[in-house]
Amino acid sequence: MELWYTGTRDASERVSASQAILRGLANDGGLYVPTEIPKLAVSMEELAEMSYQETAYEVMRQFLTDFTEEELKHCIDSAYDGKFDTEEIAPLTSADGAYYLELFHGSTIAFKDMALSILPYLMTAAAKKNQVKNEIVILTATSGDTGKAALAGFADVPGTKIIVFYPKDGVSPIQEKQMVTQKGENTHVVAIRGNFDQAQTGVKQMFTDAALAGELDTAGYQFSSANSINIGRLVPQIVYYVYAYAKLYANGVIRKDEKINVVVPTGNFGNILAAFYAKNMGLPIKTLICASNENKVLYDFFATGAYDKNRPFMLTSSPSMDILISSNLERLIYRITGNDAAENAAMMKRLAAEGRYEITPEMKEQLDDFYGNYAGEAETAGTIRALYEKTGYVIDPHTAVAACVYKKYREDTGDADTKTVIVSTASPFKFARSVTDAIGGSHEGKTDFELCDELSAAANVGIPQAVQELRGAPVRHDTVCEAEEMPAVVKRFLGIA
Numbered sequence: 001m002e003l004w005y006t007g008t009r010d011a012s013e014r015v016s017a018s019q020a021i022l023r024g025l026a027n028d029g030g031l032y033v034p035t036e037i038p039k040l041a042v043s044m045e046e047l048a049e050m051s052y053q054e055t056a057y058e059v060m061r062q063f064l065t066d067f068t069e070e071e072l073k074h075c076i077d078s079a080y081d082g083k084f085d086t087e088e089i090a091p092l093t094s095a096d097g098a099y100y101l102e103l104f105h106g107s108t109i110a111f112k113d114m115a116l117s118i119l120p121y122l123m124t125a126a127a128k129k130n131q132v133k134n135e136i137v138i139l140t141a142t143s144g145d146t147g148k149a150a151l152a153g154f155a156d157v158p159g160t161k162i163i164v165f166y167p168k169d170g171v172s173p174i175q176e177k178q179m180v181t182q183k184g185e186n187t188h189v190v191a192i193r194g195n196f197d198q199a200q201t202g203v204k205q206m207f208t209d210a211a212l213a214g215e216l217d218t219a220g221y222q223f224s225s226a227n228s229i230n231i232g233r234l235v236p237q238i239v240y241y242v243y244a245y246a247k248l249y250a251n252g253v254i255r256k257d258e259k260i261n262v263v264v265p266t267g268n269f270g271n272i273l274a275a276f277y278a279k280n281m282g283l284p285i286k287t288l289i290c291a292s293n294e295n296k297v298l299y300d301f302f303a304t305g306a307y308d309k310n311r312p313f314m315l316t317s318s319p320s321m322d323i324l325i326s327s328n329l330e331r332l333i334y335r336i337t338g339n340d341a342a343e344n345a346a347m348m349k350r351l352a353a354e355g356r357y358e359i360t361p362e363m364k365e366q367l368d369d370f371y372g373n374y375a376g377e378a379e380t381a382g383t384i385r386a387l388y389e390k391t392g393y394v395i396d397p398h399t400a401v402a403a404c405v406y407k408k409y410r411e412d413t414g415d416a417d418t419k420t421v422i423v424s425t426a427s428p429f430k431f432a433r434s435v436t437d438a439i440g441g442s443h444e445g446k447t448d449f450e451l452c453d454e455l456s457a458a459a460n461v462g463i464p465q466a467v468q469e470l471r472g473a474p475v476r477h478d479t480v481c482e483a484e485e486m487p488a489v490v491k492r493f494l495g496i497a
């Protein structure tokens with residue numbers, strides 16, 4: 001049966017999965033959503049026996065119905081291969097009464113790899129299917145992490161090129177090193193003399209520049225985006241919830257149909273929305289626990305029904321969750337309006353104009369499956385330390401926000417019996433500085449590499465390949481330009497005069 005996608009702000013839209021992936025954003029700034037959530041079509045007994053790749057196929061084929069079996073399996077096998085440092089791809093580690101789902105075993109040791117390693121293949125398959133002859137050029141502006149994960153995902157994928165812009169003085173030294181040493185004949189990295197907003201604005205202008213699009217088309221290229229709201233990033237994220245549940249079942253931790261909780265460290269609301277979709281596919285999930293850092297706009301939303309981004313922006317030790325507009329929440333809002341594109345569009349318009357909107361009591365009633373809370377900076381560090389002292393297991397600050405919120409959930413609700421999966425979104429080696437400080441060491445006067453060596457000894461785990469590779473890696477990208485020069489640089493890379 002074919003599954004269609006519609007827009008959250010335009011009910012008249014109806015596109016296939018591959019078209020939604022190619023387009024990225026829906027009409028009027030809306031997001032693509034499936035017209036219904038399909039059910040899992042295999043039994044838990046079967047899933048319990050499956051590899052990550054096999055599970056991915058069973059989940060993704062329900063959502064991407066216009067991909068053939070051969071296409072989808074090719075995408076999955078190309079994405080989840082030796083780039084990951086474990087065959088399990090997303091292993092579970094038991095510590096202190098919870099199960100940590102480690103999503104950081106890919107190229108950039110953080111969870112964006114789960115989706116960005118498959119998106120390039122989905123996109124090129126979608127292009128072929130829709131008779132797109134042009135080569136796809138991914139343009140991205142980054143403040144650090146997403147740029148590197150996208151570069152790693154698209155590197156040497158046939159039929160694609162990727163150009164990443166970052167603010168010269170706006171990313172950490174290690175993030176810059178990760179990007180400028182990126183391998184791959186089709187990768188380009190450019191520092192701009194300006195801030196992230198200028199990089200972002202420059203990219204947006206190129207996306208809407210019709211004359212530039214014409215020049216590209218003549219030369220056999222077209223732009224696309226690896227943005228986190230692409231349905232091609234959301235669907236692959238549903239997989240690891242099904243996989244984790246099936247592994248708990250296979251290992252006898254849970255009985256058939258026993259419900260589990262999931263705790264998700266949340267920023268843009270993509271990861272937890274994938275868990276919500278998994279639940280709607282029939283996966284026995286009790287509570288979706290939404291963990292925020294001091295940017296606790298989602299906690300306030302779940303508590304009051306009002307979404308309000310008018311507040312100070314906090315810089316925390318979990319930077320990937322420093323977000324005041326959680327774009328993917330729109331997909332949930334759309335759903336609790338009863339799939340009413342007009343009502344959703346009105347709320348999003350209010351958000352753009354006033355920075356605030358409020359849901360109705362009827363809508364709020366449908367959020368009973370969610371629990372929101374947050375962790376302050378001292379609580380986050382304290383959580384890393386306490387877990388380390390008790391078990392020897394070291395977690396990163398994003399994961400620690402989730403672990404802290406899980407503790408608050410248990411205290412608040414008294415639910416201590418439900419088996420719980422805490423989603424672990426980054427390797428502690430990625431945040432060696434704050435993790436070292438949290439477990440009682442000091443980062444004073446030490447390089448990031450020295451800190452990783454110390455952490456490796458303290459945690460008794462090997463240094464990830466992604467960190468090792470950086471030591472002594474040659475710089476491959478040294479272009480620096482003004483923000484105004486971005487289109488000229490793109491044309492030069494593409495060989496357009």
Ligand SMILES: *Cc1c(COP(=O)(O)O)cnc(C)c1O
Pocket residue numbers: 110111112145265266267268269270271272320321398425426
């Ligand atoms: C992106 C990211 C998150 C937040 O995920 P969302 O899907 O945006 O909610 C959490 N932790 C890490 C390490 C991330 O990179």
